[in-house]
């Protein structure tokens with residue numbers, strides 16, 4: 001049995017389409033949805049754990065790529081460099097998982113690593129490059 005965690009990003013026109021159910025019906029993959037969200041520009045982001053036969057998994061990936069769905073292995077962590085962060089808040093609007101939020105009292109930006117889906121959208125937005133990817 002083969003198990004793989006992936007991040008799927010799919011364009012606006014596919015947000016309402018039953019892509020995941022196709023993975024089950026046509027490629028006999030089981031799945032666990034670890035995270036799901038739609039970003040501010042309406043891009044869909046799914047973090048999935050896919051379980052099944054490796055050949056079927058490869059076929060499913062080809063099918064998704066044919067739909068312009070971007071697939072990325074979910075194997076890295078996002079961390080915030082606390083020394084660099086100025087709490088400017090620019091990353092908050094970019095985060096589809098509400099992992100970056102404004103603390104009401106202090107107005108500081110809180111990073112909740114447990115909610116982070118490692119979509120990387122906060123990395124280019126941060127003016128001081130405080131959000132970093134670690135492999």
Ligand code: SF4
Nearest residue numbers: 085086088089091126
């Ligand atoms: S954009 Fe960068 S500096 Fe600004 S709050 Fe987010 S992590 Fe901190």
Ligand code: SF4
Nearest residue numbers: 095116117119120122
């Ligand atoms: S990578 Fe950044 S934008 Fe994406 S979920 Fe994690 S904190 Fe939010």
